Amino acid sequence: MNRSTLSLGGAVVVLAVLTGAASLTGGDDSAAAPKAAAATLPVQRSTVVCPAPSSSEFANTVYTSFTPSATGGGIGGTGGAQLVPTAGKATPLAPLKQTGKAATATTDKSEAPALIGTADGPLAPGWTVQQTTVVDSGPGRGLLGTSCVTPDSEFWFPGASTANGRQDYLHLVDPDEAPAVVDIELYGKDGLLKASTGDGITIPGKGAKPVLLSTLVADKVADLTVHVVVRSGRVGAAVQATDSKIGTDWLQPAAEPATSLVMPGIPADATSVHLVAYATGSDDADLTLKLATSTGLIAPAGNETLHVKAGMTATADLGDITKGEPGSLVIGSSDVHSPVPVVAGLRVTRGKGTKQELAFLPATPAIDTRATVADNRDKASTLALMAVGKDTSVKVTSSPGPSGGTTVSKTVIVKAGSTLSLQPPPPSQSSGGFAVTVEKLSGGTLYASRMLALPLGGVPMFTIQPLPDDRGMVEVPQAGADLTILNK
Template sequence: MKRTTLSLIAVATALAAITGFAALTAPDGTVPVHPIAKLPVPVERSSLLCPAPSTSEVAETVYTSYTPTAKAGTRTEPGKAAPGKAELKPAQAAATPVDDKPKKAATAKAPATVAQPGKPVTAEANGGTAPALTGSATGALAPGWTVQQTTVVPAGGARGLLGVSCTAPDTDFWFPAASTAKDRQDYVHLTNPDDTAAVADIELYGPEGALPSQLTEGIPVPAHSSVPVLLSTLTGEAAKADVTVHVTTRSGRVGAVIRSADDKLGSDWLPASADPGARAVLPGIPKDATSVRLVAYAPGQDDADLKIQLVGQSGTIVPASAQSLHVKSGMTAAVDLPDLTRGEAGSLLLTPTDPKKATPVVAALRVVRGKGDDQEVAFIPATSAITSRATVADNRPAGSTLSLTAPGETAEVRVTASAGSEGGTSVSKTFTVKGGTTTAVTPPVPDGLKGSYALTVERLSGGPVHAARTLALPEDGIPMFTVQTLSDDRGTVEVPTAKQNLSVLDD
């Protein structure tokens, strides 16, 4: 073979490595390009942030940390990935510009380090001084790593069951369904996982538009620290029952979630809505919901007209109580949906009333169970579809309900119950979710379960699937509950593989 031919081979190999495909110029001037196969490769690092769970001295918090087993078909098969580790560490409590009092130090125990995929580990923290947590997972423990923080506050103004799936750091968050009303205490918790300080901006939007802010320089969030900010202190405007909160960062990144406490309805966490979109799915409305309130916001330049539909177990219907919602640009709109479920679990679907005018919105639901003094509240944000796999931890032998919604085509999903935190054997079950319906089921329970367990939902075929888990833990006649929506865990990334074709070099 000629030396020039060898040089061409070397150049071709380099091009293949850089661009993901092999292409050489043949003598006739053509460039043969070969199709590229993309294989899913597990991510090598994941980060999660958990807010400080409560300020109540009677709070009881359970952390559950879990990584699902590797998916078949990934380039790194089970047992071949680097062992890695998954651990959480306490964050420092920092003062805010509107509350510069020094914070009390806490030494709560963080969840134990996950030793292997497929088995959850738990830890407890009691009282009101448990700190926020920052954590990371590497190697085989990174893909799909999730942490659930579940807190029971049996009495007091913040009583309730508060559940949240710890969030990944980001630079942009939307929170419809917040409030600055006098009977609400809504705190946005900002947690910085990095070695450098972050600066965050918090904007509030009410029914008439943006609320004037008392802070113009941003909120500093020191490295490895957490800052809770009471929303009502951010503006001098009169109290608003329905507010949309927009959190962005000028520098750095944070985890953000809102803890909401209502004097009459209890408390829970309000996670961020899915990114603005023309369609929104809000999954997991319990069948016995006594009150459902929809809050939406249009961040763009155009108004949004939304068709409201309930995706139930028998099909999709337009509720008689509210068939549509007009959302003005830059303003928060809300509507009550009384008698929405009528004893049938479901999910809410929002679509443009005019398909030709698709205006992006963000949305969330405030859901109430119970009546009179025995009421409890939870929040359901708009949630993206599970394209591959999603996991929620801290499921109990009784009290867990899994909602699966297929707003379009029929879909098939596999639900896997992990081994228990203290013992038990993993089991799986396949469900077919008919298009335009919601399937609410008692999830499978591991054989010989001891402790709590995780649920992993995998979409096997068909159309998009949205999911949520309801955890109900009644206490003293109060139907305490919390709802966690499931988002795709993004445990893998697609990496192109190059295939060389040197036949064009033949003399």
């Protein structure tokens, strides 16, 4: 099942209906557009879902909503973007009225619900929502960050756990009126675990359901790959992982199974990096591991390769792989003739002893055109950019939040096979949070992530969000007339 294909197909249908991209012209068929012709148009409607942030009474959550300004081919007319609680009766949060300026909302309620967000018209292309939660004390203390998820039909989460000391909840949110039905598969080092209640889970329409993974199986497994398959409808999914000793964060969906993967943006001061990979094919996967540093690719000593058995989860402890310099993990296949697709992710730890915090960095889709992360703080946000194949020119734009200010942009070159780390400058004459947009101008294949670090009480609290392409523009086939069907 291909998530991107299903999502893109849905977006194309919406575009065709709303913009009239497919037209009935009548007359001579020779006047019809060639079958291969397609127009690239901005999406007209976007939907995201945000999981319930935290049940802790010590939690404070900020929602940041943002749509970047159009860079060409914009949509005319008016539109709006807002977040609505799954209960459906409360006042919408963070209503967005214009592009290029973020809107925010906050909550400190332990019973804060999941949210369903929609954006229409000119606010739809590239719309993103960031959910950032600080839990300043208690067993779940830490910084949790996630980009609210686009609903889909399949998700992979390498790095979950049912081990003692871990409490991992899979949050499922249905944005539609009709209920969705979901199957949950858990894969350990020996393959599929028998789940007692993981099949046929119903998510109510416009509702949400958290599923504690340890209630699905009796096994205490340190490293799991979670596969979410939607039988009917669509959902958004994310895993909230809490370790009783080293903190908490959101485990976001990993990039689709592929024979080459990139995890961009391992912090320079990472004290422990743990790789979890799962082979989705019917054959074993033999992987090569490389670290993209600021100067190029190197093979990490003692961890140059990883063997992953078919249908099983494998792990590798990479330790302090970055050695004081930020980097990106690049996974390839040592079998160039029959490479096997895998999914993968990292658990990253910063700090030592009782002053540790964890975050997760899944394999990240490439940025074809543009990506945005909505909630950034001055001197607390760090971008990691990694280029494959060719040197890549990248434009980084910081846009103001509700306090106002002036947009600031800069262009950087990312050398092929290397990682460039930088702190995005805040918008001028601005205070508070701001949005950062990354645009690929030319060159090779670009990957990116953002680390937000908000240390508290000696704990290096941090979270990492991958930056996939925002899919603000899609190709819409141009259809011509075929009136011969009326004669049949």
